[in-house]
Amino acid sequence: MDTNQYMEMFLEESREHLQSLNDGLLGLESNPEDLSILNEIFRNAHTIKGMSATMGYTKIAELTHDMENVLDLLRKEQLKVTEDIVDVLFKCVDSLEQMIESVGGGGAEDIVDVSEFAAKLNLIANGGTLPAAAAASAAPVAAAASAPAAPVSKAMALTDTDRNVIQEAKNSGLRVYHITVTLTDTCLLKSARSYMVMNALDELGDVIKSVPPAEDLEQEKFDHSFELIIVTDAEGKALEDAILSISEIAKVTVVNLDDEKAAPTPAVSEAKAAAPVSTAAAPAPEAKAAVVSASKKTLVGSADKKLKSGQSVRVDIEKLDSLLNLVGELVINKVRLEQIGITHRLTELTETLEQMDRVTTDLQSVVMKVRMVPVGQVFNRFPRMVRDLAKELNKEINLTIEGEETELDRTVIDEIGDPLMHLLRNSLDHGVEHPDDREAKGKPRTGEVGLIARHEGNNVVIMVTDDGKGIDADVIRKKAVEKAIITQEEADNLNDAEAVRLVFLPGFSTAEVITDVSGRGVGMDVVRSKIEALGGHVDVETKIDEGSIFKIKLPLTLAIIQALLVKVQEEMYAIPLGSIDSTINITPDNIKTVQNKEVIVLRGQIIPIIRLGRLLNVPQSADKKNEDIFVVVVHLGDRKAGIVVDNLIGQQEIVIKTLGKLLAGLKVISGATVLGDGRVALILDVSALM
Amino acid sequence: MAKADKKNIIEGDIQVVAFKLRKEEYGFNILHVQEIKGLTDITRVPFASDFIKGVINLRGSVLPVIDLKKRLGLQETEYTENTRIVIVKVDEVSVGMIVDAVTEVITLNGAHVDTTKAVDNEGSRFITGIGKLNDRLIIMLDLGAIVGLQDDAK
Numbered sequence: 061m062d063t064n065q066y067m068e069m070f071l072e073e074s075r076e077h078l079q080s081l082n083d084g085l086l087g088l089e090s091n092p093e094d095l096s097i098l099n100e101i102f103r104n105a106h107t108i109k110g111m112s113a114t115m116g117y118t119k120i121a122e123l124t125h126d127m128e129n130v131l132d133l134l135r136k137e138q139l140k141v142t143e144d145i146v147d148v149l150f151k152c153v154d155s156l157e158q159m160i161e162s163v164g165g166g167g168a169e170d171i172v173d174v175s176e177f178a179a180k181l182n183l184i185a186n187g188g189t190l191p192a193a194a195a196a197s198a199a200p201v202a203a204a205a206s207a208p209a210a211p212v213s214k215a216m217a218l219t220d221t222d223r224n225v226i227q228e229a230k231n232s233g234l235r236v237y238h239i240t241v242t243l244t245d246t247c248l249l250k251s252a253r254s255y256m257v258m259n260a261l262d263e264l265g266d267v268i269k270s271v272p273p274a275e276d277l278e279q280e281k282f283d284h285s286f287e288l289i290i291v292t293d294a295e296g297k298a299l300e301d302a303i304l305s306i307s308e309i310a311k312v313t314v315v316n317l318d319d320e321k322a323a324p325t326p327a328v329s330e331a332k333a334a335a336p337v338s339t340a341a342a343p344a345p346e347a348k349a350a351v352v353s354a355s356k357k358t359l360v361g362s363a364d365k366k367l368k369s370g371q372s373v374r375v376d377i378e379k380l381d382s383l384l385n386l387v388g389e390l391v392i393n394k395v396r397l398e399q400i401g402i403t404h405r406l407t408e409l410t411e412t413l414e415q416m417d418r419v420t421t422d423l424q425s426v427v428m429k430v431r432m433v434p435v436g437q438v439f440n441r442f443p444r445m446v447r448d449l450a451k452e453l454n455k456e457i458n459l460t461i462e463g464e465e466t467e468l469d470r471t472v473i474d475e476i477g478d479p480l481m482h483l484l485r486n487s488l489d490h491g492v493e494h495p496d497d498r499e500a501k502g503k504p505r506t507g508e509v510g511l512i513a514r515h516e517g518n519n520v521v522i523m524v525t526d527d528g529k530g531i532d533a534d535v536i537r538k539k540a541v542e543k544a545i546i547t548q549e550e551a552d553n554l555n556d557a558e559a560v561r562l563v564f565l566p567g568f569s570t571a572e573v574i575t576d577v578s579g580r581g582v583g584m585d586v587v588r589s590k591i592e593a594l595g596g597h598v599d600v601e602t603k604i605d606e607g608s609i610f611k612i613k614l615p616l617t618l619a620i621i622q623a624l625l626v627k628v629q630e631e632m633y634a635i636p637l638g639s640i641d642s643t644i645n646i647t648p649d650n651i652k653t654v655q656n657k658e659v660i661v662l663r664g665q666i667i668p669i670i671r672l673g674r675l676l677n678v679p680q681s682a683d684k685k686n687e688d689i690f691v692v693v694v695h696l697g698d699r700k701a702g703i704v705v706d707n708l709i710g711q712q713e714i715v716i717k718t719l720g721k722l723l724a725g726l727k728v729i730s731g732a733t734v735l736g737d738g739r740v741a742l743i744l745d746v747s748a749l750m
Numbered sequence: 751m752a753k754a755d756k757k758n759i760i761e762g763d764i765q766v767v768a769f770k771l772r773k774e775e776y777g778f779n780i781l782h783v784q785e786i787k788g789l790t791d792i793t794r795v796p797f798a799s800d801f802i803k804g805v806i807n808l809r810g811s812v813l814p815v816i817d818l819k820k821r822l823g824l825q826e827t828e829y830t831e832n833t834r835i836v837i838v839k840v841d842e843v844s845v846g847m848i849v850d851a852v853t854e855v856i857t858l859n860g861a862h863v864d865t866t867k868a869v870d871n872e873g874s875r876f877i878t879g880i881g882k883l884n885d886r887l888i889i890m891l892d893l894g895a896i897v898g899l900q901d902d903a904k
Contacts (some may be wrong), residue, residue, distance in 0.1 A: 717811065734812065
């Protein structure tokens, strides 16, 4: 089988399973008794084993297999969950990750030496069990070791839930069959055939399990045969006939699991599923079946899961990007048509366009929704990081995650991980004190770190909170002056909140000892620039000895926004509506000066003004005097500023385009957009103006 | 990129899009040229390098355009009806180049391209060689250096 075409899928799914392994192990660490977690972990490890064996990565398969042995003993409660075991398992997961990434990058899988872990795992497996159990676990080793070589005969391992269901089915008088279907060598549409088989069987009973899983069958991720377990009240012969009526089926083997149960040696008699694996010589991992009927999980859950995953589609993000681009083009052209309708007073066109407007708006929101991904995808890698880091720093940390279902645009999700990681590291390293120090201050030994996401209007807010020592504004002032970031005079003029914000300036690191965790002086300003590049904004609130809150505000989407178009001389600029407070019309004598800076007073508030033409060096063509002045009042956090422009053109939907590498990093301009008439207008970066 | 260009020039024939800047004839390797279009509205970009004239809309994408004469240190002239924007792609970046007129696509024999620096002035670091075709001289340009992504983009 040519496995290359499945590489992408293998990588993606392996990553998912590794992630759930990580999550599971973390859960296990805090709830060592929880069997359902163990089962979940076991399933994940097992899936990775199966996939990697099919792909021919025997090293990965072997390591997961060793892990499985240990996990199996754990879930059979023949072994107690200890910190050591969890640590070893974590390390194995790390190695698996490296191996999988390596093969993903076209490298060899054995970049990590796993023999040490394998030895440890075997030691745990053997040392912790009774002689009899050890023998039992030895059997699967032999079986599975030979299995990966021939993916077709891959063992069909039953999970506890499966066994439960089988048992229940038998109790209620139904029959359970194991079916092996082999397609003809010449079969071209394997997935279609397997689908037909599944369909035919669904009419007769419930297919409770298949190897490979249903999704893989759909994606032709199997050779020429697959195995199924079905619960039905029909006769074995009926099943066989049903399947054989489908063309291109070479062979069908139907085995009644009840009959098998009575047959073999006493040792494996309880292993109901052993026989189906007739291709493999030894009873394979199903030998573990005996004790597990204690688990109370029902099949319904896993069956639902399977159904759901069958209904979703994996789409290349590039396709979504181009779809979004096309919708963008459509919006631009719609706006252009609207302008034509207005200029030529074509009521019919305008009316039709109103209809079209509704459709494009819907289309746009659907496309945006498709691109939305829950932030949980980024958050879920942090518990592990925090755990490791806390150990490294000898601190006790409790991480609380809230709002992981909050959705953000995919592009934001991809970019937000690093800044968040940095903020978290920062909180752990500089924020939360050592347990002893905390005790001395009368705080609980365990530090609370929070990662919270939620919607706020048209934005998503992500907060990293800690109950640590907070940021001392005076220390920041002193450091900033020392590092010549600001002058002493400037420092004295800053209030505490402003002083604390200095941490976001380049070249700032307050850690007295530089650790490899954080504090190389490149941290916070990188966080800020990254967030701002995403059209967001980061701020910090802090109280000495009570903790700090880093607050990131991000726009829901990056691609299409509402903006106000303004004109300066002959140049057109777009200001994102999200940062506009109001627009006002003033006369020149409304402008006052304070310390040589121009300001206006708006509803009792003094607001500095920025003359856009002067700021952007717009070529002066005509001199306008003493006319009304248009001011766009914009805000950033709680600060405000008035932007003086020559004319307000109107509010419009704009599609944001990047200016590209050549013009990257320009101050004040965050991007460009194509207007209805085909001209390009630049988008102002309000945060850089202030 | 610059190296690759030089190599191309030495080995075999190369096709060159030839164009005029003032009185002189210049050329880009045709492999870099995506299309040639007439002058359109150019939006000035504040704070960009002075040789970047602004950005244009090319079927929905926003592209920067470089005034080639300014970049090469030649005196600027008014745009005429012959003025063209040559869209080139260098290092995965598409850029427009404003030239006075596009003359033709010519084939130069590698042997007729002189890669030694004949002249040494402000613009010479952008030149990879001088091609000779009958009695015409075509100055071959190093697009990587002109776009200047590596060094002086700012």
